[in-house]
Amino acid sequence: MKNIAIVGLGNMGQALLKGMLNSKAVDRKNVIGIEKDKSKADFVTENLNVKVFDNFEALKNVQTIIIAVKPQNIEEVLEKIKKIAEKKIIISIVAGITVNFIKKYLKNSKIVRCMPNTPALVLNGITGVYCDIVVNDEEKEIVKGILSSFGEVIFFENEDDIDKVTALSGSGPAYVFYFIDALIEAGVFIGLSRENAHQLVKKTFEGSLALLAQTSKEPSLLKAMVTSPAGTTINALKIFEKEGLKGTIMDAVMAAYKRSKELGRG
Numbered sequence: 001m002k003n004i005a006i007v008g009l010g011n012m013g014q015a016l017l018k019g020m021l022n023s024k025a026v027d028r029k030n031v032i033g034i035e036k037d038k039s040k041a042d043f044v045t046e047n048l049n050v051k052v053f054d055n056f057e058a059l060k061n062v063q064t065i066i067i068a069v070k071p072q073n074i075e076e077v078l079e080k081i082k083k084i085a086e087k088k089i090i091i092s093i094v095a096g097i098t099v100n101f102i103k104k105y106l107k108n109s110k111i112v113r114c115m116p117n118t119p120a121l122v123l124n125g126i127t128g129v130y131c132d133i134v135v136n137d138e139e140k141e142i143v144k145g146i147l148s149s150f151g152e153v154i155f156f157e158n159e160d161d162i163d164k165v166t167a168l169s170g171s172g173p174a175y176v177f178y179f180i181d182a183l184i185e186a187g188v189f190i191g192l193s194r195e196n197a198h199q200l201v202k203k204t205f206e207g208s209l210a211l212l213a214q215t216s217k218e219p220s221l222l223k224a225m226v227t228s229p230a231g232t233t234i235n236a237l238k239i240f241e242k243e244g245l246k247g248t249i250m251d252a253v254m255a256a257y258k259r260s261k262e263l264g265r266g
């Protein structure tokens with residue numbers, strides 16, 4: 001794989017870098033970072049043994065540039081790389097920034113918009129990807145090789161789907177932690193110690209996902225396996241249904257999708 005640069009070594013930039021190094025998708029001598037915060041740059045150099053620069057000169061020799069800065073910083077980055085980005089693959093993970101927006105600055109680059117999620121930190125992420133029409137199959141393979149180093153990858157044909165990915169799996173870890181936290185509180189509410197409730201809930205999630213991974217059964221069937229007639233589980237599920245929890249979850253994801261489109265720039 002040719003040289004890669006990551007611009008912005010914050011939470012996500014570092015997660016992606018660690019993923020690429022740990023999975024051996026990239027050798028550390030073939031990757032560089034660009035980061036303006038000196039403490040983060042020093043941290044990456046010392047801990048990951050990767051060269052980090054505070055200017056954009058070093059990008060001249062790379063094939064692929066991953067942009068991992070916050071949306072408010074994207075324009076300054078595009079402005080700085082526009083002269084050297086020609087024909088390079090530009091992978092943006094910046095939420096809401098469209099391919100057209102990036103194209104206004106980088107007319108002749110191969111632009112890829114994607115949305116990873118925080119489990120990328122432990123090489124267990126999932127990334128939705130949309131490639132501009134000019135990105136060819138060989139370049140798509142390069143993109144896949146990079147992104148699959150920290151989890152699964154799904155390519156989408158419509159850019160609008162990336163806003164849906166943002167609402168579902170991009171924000172998804174927050175929903176999962178919200179539900180885990182609520183269950184722990186419920187355990188405390190019925191009289192368990194917080195420590196025991198935490199252990200019980202955490203392992204229940206881990207075990208349920210392991211079960212799901214080992215079967216072709218739909219989640220609704222796995223749910224039915226726990227739900228005996230007139231038993232305890234159906235009494236709990238009845239409350240979820242009465243309170244409209246499923247509808248609430250659908251509304252919440254729709255709200256996130258709408259917000260992602262609202263925030264979008266392009």
Ligand SMILES: NC(=O)c1ccc[n+]([C@@H]2O[C@H](COP(=O)([O-])OP(=O)(O)OC[C@H]3O[C@@H](n4cnc5c(N)ncnc54)[C@H](OP(=O)(O)O)[C@@H]3O)[C@@H](O)[C@H]2O)c1
Binds near residue numbers: 012034070117
């Ligand atoms: N967190 C998530 O769950 C998640 C999931 C998917 C996608 N994303 C996207 O990932 C992107 C990064 O998020 P994050 O949480 O990793 O942000 P972050 O922790 O703030 O990291 C961004 C880093 O880029 C640096 N930076 C800003 N402008 C720069 C420039 N011109 N040159 C070099 N470095 C620059 C920032 O430095 P300063 O702090 O000094 O500004 C910061 O260290 C966002 O656009 C977000 O939408 C996040």
